[in-house]
Amino acid sequence: MRLTESLKRSLRSGGHGVHSPFAYQLITDVIRAKYVYYAYEDIEKALINNRLSPNLITEDDRLAFRLTYFFKPNEVLQLNPGINIQTLFVLAANSSINITSLAIKGDNEAVAWSLMQNVEKDRIKSSEVSELKNKKFNAIFLDISQIDEGDLSIDKLIGMSDSECFWLLRGISNNNSEEKWRQIVDDERLNVTFDLKKSGIAIINSRYNKINYLL
DSSP states (O other), X not given: OHHHHHHHXXXXXXXXXXXXXXXXXXXXXXXXXXXXXXXXXXXHHXXXXXXXXXXXXOHHHHHHHHHHHHHOOSEEEEEOOTTXXXXXXXXXXXXXXXXXXXXXXXXXXXXXXXXXXXXXXXXXXXXXXXGOTTOOEEEEEEEGGXXXXXXXXXXXXXXXXXXXXXXXXXXXXXXXXXXXXXXXXXXXXXXXXXXXXXXXXXXXXXXXXXXXXXX
């Protein structure tokens, strides 16, 4: 079973056996893209200027940039973005994007806003779940552990997603998150999913047939 899954991931990671032109392009040009963007260097400099190590940048942060650059969402929801490193990548990918953040709190708040000092403040809105009634987003970034059966259930997140929305989810391989990821993969409303082993992408778009890709 493990060997079969490993072989599937190896083949699909290069786009082999992927018949959907959309999925093939997303895998080769976005998910597995090796391009280096100027924004990567600019954000590294921003961290250094704030006495933070560029090693804090994760592959998920860079993937968030590439997904945003590819899909060009206008309204983005971020859940607990930490010190805003991923926020910098998302903003850098699309100059017309607006971000709703739920919500910057705790010891890292000063560092988070220090990193954002050169960003137009009206592009980011800090909010609470209760304030998001009837709000629709083109993209949602979160740790899958933040999904629960309360205010941020899968149903609620789908309700906040427009008809062509993508999710980038961190931590799908954690022991307490595997079941949540399985539910997302099985949910017919989330048409295309990509299992990247540690992270996952889920796409809502009725033009595509239901399928999950192991990468």
